[in-house]
Amino acid sequence: MTQNKKEDLRFDLQVIASWITPGSRVIGLGCGEGELLHYLKKYKNIRETGIEIVEERVAACIEKGLSVIQGDINEEIIDYPDNTFDYVVLSQTLQQVYEPLDLIKEMMRIGSKVIVSFPNFGHWHIRFQVLFHGIAPMTPQLPYQWYDTPNIRILSIRDFREFANRVGFTIDKEVAIDSDNYYRSGKITRFLPNFRATYGIFLISNTR
Amino acid sequence: MSEYIAHDADGKTVGLVEKKYFTFAEPPDEMGLHSKAKLGPITVAYETYGKLNANKSNVILVLHALTGDSHAAGYYAEADDKPGWWDNMIGPGKGIDTDKYFVVCSNVLCGCMGTTGPSSINPETGQPYGMRFPFVTIADMVGVQKALMDHLGIKQILSMIGGSMGGMQLLQWTIQYPDMVKSAIPLATTMRHSALAIAFNEVARQAIVADPNWNNGDYYGSIKPNLGLSVARMIGHITYLSDEALRRKFGRRLQDKDDFSFNFEADFQVESYLRHQGAKFVERFDANSFLYITKAADYFDITRNDASGSGIQAFSGAKARFMVVSFTSDWLYPTYQSRDMVKAMKKSGLNVSFCEVEAEWGHDAFLLPSQRLTNLVKGFLESVYNDAK
Numbered sequence: 001m002t003q004n005k006k007e008d009l010r011f012d013l014q015v016i017a018s019w020i021t022p023g024s025r026v027i028g029l030g031c032g033e034g035e036l037l038h039y040l041k042k043y044k045n046i047r048e049t050g051i052e053i054v055e056e057r058v059a060a061c062i063e064k065g066l067s068v069i070q071g072d073i074n075e076e077i078i079d080y081p082d083n084t085f086d087y088v089v090l091s092q093t094l095q096q097v098y099e100p101l102d103l104i105k106e107m108m109r110i111g112s113k114v115i116v117s118f119p120n121f122g123h124w125h126i127r128f129q130v131l132f133h134g135i136a137p138m139t140p141q142l143p144y145q146w147y148d149t150p151n152i153r154i155l156s157i158r159d160f161r162e163f164a165n166r167v168g169f170t171i172d173k174e175v176a177i178d179s180d181n182y183y184r185s186g187k188i189t190r191f192l193p194n195f196r197a198t199y200g201i202f203l204i205s206n207t208r
Numbered sequence: 209m210s211e212y213i214a215h216d217a218d219g220k221t222v223g224l225v226e227k228k229y230f231t232f233a234e235p236p237d238e239m240g241l242h243s244k245a246k247l248g249p250i251t252v253a254y255e256t257y258g259k260l261n262a263n264k265s266n267v268i269l270v271l272h273a274l275t276g277d278s279h280a281a282g283y284y285a286e287a288d289d290k291p292g293w294w295d296n297m298i299g300p301g302k303g304i305d306t307d308k309y310f311v312v313c314s315n316v317l318c319g320c321m322g323t324t325g326p327s328s329i330n331p332e333t334g335q336p337y338g339m340r341f342p343f344v345t346i347a348d349m350v351g352v353q354k355a356l357m358d359h360l361g362i363k364q365i366l367s368m369i370g371g372s373m374g375g376m377q378l379l380q381w382t383i384q385y386p387d388m389v390k391s392a393i394p395l396a397t398t399m400r401h402s403a404l405a406i407a408f409n410e411v412a413r414q415a416i417v418a419d420p421n422w423n424n425g426d427y428y429g430s431i432k433p434n435l436g437l438s439v440a441r442m443i444g445h446i447t448y449l450s451d452e453a454l455r456r457k458f459g460r461r462l463q464d465k466d467d468f469s470f471n472f473e474a475d476f477q478v479e480s481y482l483r484h485q486g487a488k489f490v491e492r493f494d495a496n497s498f499l500y501i502t503k504a505a506d507y508f509d510i511t512r513n514d515a516s517g518s519g520i521q522a523f524s525g526a527k528a529r530f531m532v533v534s535f536t537s538d539w540l541y542p543t544y545q546s547r548d549m550v551k552a553m554k555k556s557g558l559n560v561s562f563c564e565v566e567a568e569w570g571h572d573a574f575l576l577p578s579q580r581l582t583n584l585v586k587g588f589l590e591s592v593y594n595d596a597k
Contacts, residue, residue: 055564055566063586065594067529067559068561068562071547071562076554079551
């Protein structure tokens with residue numbers, strides 16, 4: 001899984017990587033096999049930390065030389081002192097979090113900038129499946145049946161904007177992308193993003 | 209542990225190795241111990257594998273567990289039945305790659321495999337120390353290892369690795385000599401013994417002292433307390449396995465018979481196994497060393513002088529990068545104890561990785577050949593090696 005070239009990084013992760021300042025301290029929550037952290041360490045000289053619950057993935061990260069802790073993100077995040085990190089990244093995991101607001105508040109506590117990305121349930125493909133077929137949607141981005149999906153939070157790009165507004169977070173950056181999970185390519189969706197984008201990526205901070 | 213040691217399947221080995229000795233703390237410059245006693249001279253038995261590079265930046269210190277010794281890898285002679293106790297991890301191209309690193313392993317203070325301990329001759333009396341040997345702590349063991357490093361001219365340790373009591377020593381190292389230790393890998397270990405661990409050690413010690421041949425520690429040159437020491441070892445072996453491991457390994461199977469014998473011979477395989485392990489152990493280990501070393505492990509508690517009570521303060525002086533590894537079926541040092549350690553390291557701002565390896569073999573898992581553990585160690589060491597360049 002080790003990517004050697006810059007362009008090998010998944011497109012949504014490329015967008016996140018482009019937002020991160022070189023030399024900063026970055027924690028990846030639910031970091032998987034460490035694709036993003038490894039890239040950032042190699043090309044942006046960051047000091048990385050990752051949290052991941054699956055042993056195989058943790059081992060894959062450590063074998064790449066990354067500092068990663070095996071554990072539940074909701075529990076592991078509590079131990080870090082305030083402002084330990086410059087960036088706290090939650091990539092494609094928000095839809096699986098039981099208490100999203102609590103987690104985002106903790107993310108804001110341990111880092112100054114928070115990056116959240118998630119699959120957009122407002123995508124036209126999903127809308128059409130529900131509307132015309134009357135079934136729980138399945139897409140390349142959300143390849144699960146209703147009975148085995150880990151995705152317990154169904155949200156769209158618009159939902160997240162309203163959520164930020166209601167709970168008082170500032171959206172500093174927002175990008176909607178149309179990409180397939182299995183390809184490196186993708187493109188930024190500017191026209192009707194909530195309808196056409198497969199993923200939403202947000203950089204948020206505390207309103208002060 | 210010796211039951212697991214086998215020749216490398218691919219024939220990869222550090223080859224012939226030699227046990228070396230270094231003596232220091234000659235009177236009147238004895239070493240001051242944490243019990244306030246003084247001890248000297250002290251001899252340390254040690255072995256090295258691989259080559260020390262020009263700027264002495266490739267040193268890996270291996271720290272052995274309770275009954276281990278300096279013979280971590282390779283062979284003393286070509287005819288040896290078995291290589292050193294961690295030959296599956298240490299060698300050319302292995303987890304701890306001797307083509308790259310200079311590996312040092314020494315027998316702990318109080319041991320009986322070449323380093324000064326209760327069976328050594330007390331220069332004041334010309335007789336073995338026995339119970340006149342001073343109490344030692346994990347910190348004292350570390351002090352002796354530091355003296356060996358000084359002797360070898362080593363100022364920086366790239367990484368230290370140890371399981372169980374070896375892990376305690378490396379935790380102590382990172383706190384006692386923070387500037388010397390670049391990274392550390394505590395395996396299946398703890399910041400302090402639980403009541404359960406102390407309880408098992410105490411029963412094992414009582415087995416020894418209850419043996420009439422123990423004779424208050426004065427048995428050298430006569431009959432040894434073999435019965436007590438073998439029972440102590442049997443207890444140890446139960447704690448090194450797990451419910452699941454014992455079930456898989458033995459179940460209720462009978463040993464060389466079809467029915468119960470209706471006497472107190474070993475009917476079950478597990479009985480036979482424990483008796484065999486106990487009998488083998490007394491051939492190589494000194495009962496007094498066992499008493500002193502288990503006590504040192506019980507005393508160890510890095511949170512003891514820590515106002516937080518959680519190790520945060522203890523680790524606040526440490527600088528090493530850590531990789532903590534625990535094993536799912538280890539009930540002697542269960543994962544929650546490693547998690548407590550990781551928590552304290554995180555709160556102290558240390559760079560730490562943690563992996564809980566799925567393993568069915570209980571505490572002993574850290575000694576068994578495991579591709580997962582090998583890859584973790586290899587990857588972590590490569591990373592600290594590259595960072596240090």
